[in-house]
Amino acid sequence: MFIDLSEVTQRLRRMSSEELDVSGSYQSFLLDLIREGKETLVVDQVSVWLFDDISDPKKLINVANTQWDNDLNADDYPVLLCEQYPNYFKAITTGISIDAHDAVTDPRTAEFKNNYLLPNHITTMLDTTIFKNGTPHGVVCFEGRGPLRQWQSAEIAYAEMVADCCSRRLLVNELWTLQQQLTKLAFQDALTGLKNRRYLMDSAHREISRHIRASEPLSVVMLDIDHFKRINDSYGHEIGDVVLKEFAQCCLQALRAEDSLCRLGGEEFIVLLPSTSVAGAQEVAERLRISVEKNIIETAHHYIQVTVSCGVANVALDKPFSYSLKQVDHAVYDAKAQGRNRVACSNS
Numbered sequence: 001m002f003i004d005l006s007e008v009t010q011r012l013r014r015m016s017s018e019e020l021d022v023s024g025s026y027q028s029f030l031l032d033l034i035r036e037g038k039e040t041l042v043v044d045q046v047s048v049w050l051f052d053d054i055s056d057p058k059k060l061i062n063v064a065n066t067q068w069d070n071d072l073n074a075d076d077y078p079v080l081l082c083e084q085y086p087n088y089f090k091a092i093t094t095g096i097s098i099d100a101h102d103a104v105t106d107p108r109t110a111e112f113k114n115n116y117l118l119p120n121h122i123t124t125m126l127d128t129t130i131f132k133n134g135t136p137h138g139v140v141c142f143e144g145r146g147p148l149r150q151w152q153s154a155e156i157a158y159a160e161m162v163a164d165c166c167s168r169r170l171l172v173n174e175l176w177t178l179q180q181q182l183t184k185l186a187f188q189d190a191l192t193g194l195k196n197r198r199y200l201m202d203s204a205h206r207e208i209s210r211h212i213r214a215s216e217p218l219s220v221v222m223l224d225i226d227h228f229k230r231i232n233d234s235y236g237h238e239i240g241d242v243v244l245k246e247f248a249q250c251c252l253q254a255l256r257a258e259d260s261l262c263r264l265g266g267e268e269f270i271v272l273l274p275s276t277s278v279a280g281a282q283e284v285a286e287r288l289r290i291s292v293e294k295n296i297i298e299t300a301h302h303y304i305q306v307t308v309s310c311g312v313a314n315v316a317l318d319k320p321f322s323y324s325l326k327q328v329d330h331a332v333y334d335a336k337a338q339g340r341n342r343v344a345c346s347n348s
């Protein structure tokens with residue numbers, strides 16, 4: 001059989017040079033790629049398999065298959081154990097393509113004879129290695145039924161290019177995941193897992209314009225744990241950290257999902273309350289204050305109770321958010337001055 005591959009090879013090379021759209025799933029990208037591979041090489045089935053652990057592979061996981069009607073859940077991916085097919089695994093890890101024109105007798109694929117090839121009438125296979133950082137990471141399997149097939153060098157080159165496209169997509173996917181994680185970390189407070197100050201300033205900006213458009217009030221509550229220094233001084237900094245984490249959880253439980261709680265720094269926290277008047281925000285702050293007071297924090301050797309002073313302010317929609325932050329900070333100052341464990345409202 002002779003297939004002119006120059007055009008498809010061109011298309012694959014162009015495709016491989018394009019910006020990858022990572023918004024779709026990795027599996028759907030692979031499926032598109034191998035469906036095209038199946039048509040191009042006129043085979044009956046194409047599948048992609050990845051090693052579980054590139055540095056110490058124990059099994060191959062089938063992550064995409066042209067036989068599947070729908071995306072499979074990762075938990076349902078079929079697997080091949082390396083120890084059951086030692087010759088095949090050895091062949092893959094050399095990185096050299098397996099052009100098994102007669103898969104039943106080829107020493108690299110004969111291990112599959114009884115439990116896979118014969119029952120599924122697979123006669124011929126072409127397997128090309130997927131690399132990651134120069135190390136074999138998986139394999140793309142082209143399988144045919146019917147007459148045996150002598151694989152042409154252009155067909156092998158094409159199949160290798162499909163595997164290289166998988167490699168590239170894998171790499172881009174990892175970079176993208178890493179980037180997502182970094183973005184998440186940049187906006188997250190490492191200790192409590194809450195959003196941080198950077199996130200607050202960013203989201204306040206967006207919330208202000210949204211509330212201007214909707215002509216709705218936006219309020220802010222600042223929470224400052226009372227005498228927190230004493231906690232550190234009495235029990236140590238580590239217990240202080242536990243108290244901060246427990247405090248954050250306690251507040252989260254007392255808030256609606258749309259109210260975002262952020263850690264401003266130290267023992268200071270902020271809640272932005274969308275579509276909420278100052279009176280509403282005062283109620284929320286009072287609820288938070290009571291929840292914190294009632295929450296007994298259990299540590300290895302101590303039961304710790306803390307209280308919190310809260311300031312409440314209406315966010316001035318015509319001013320930068322830093323202005324409202326100052327207002328609410330003054331309100332907290334008032335609450336502290338009046339004896340702590342209370343809510344004070346900004347008078348502007």
Ligand SMILES: Nc1nc2c(ncn2[C@@H]2O[C@H](COP(=O)(O)OP(=O)(O)OP(=O)(O)O)[C@@H](O)[C@H]2O)c(=O)[nH]1
Nearest residue numbers: 224225226227228229230232237238240241266267
């Ligand atoms: N454990 C721990 N302590 C922190 C962290 N960030 C800030 N602190 C401590 O929080 C304490 C804040 O103390 P102050 O600003 O004096 O306030 P306070 O003791 O809470 O007193 P009032 O606010 O006046 O009620 C300081 O001792 C800081 O070292 C943190 O991430 N972990």
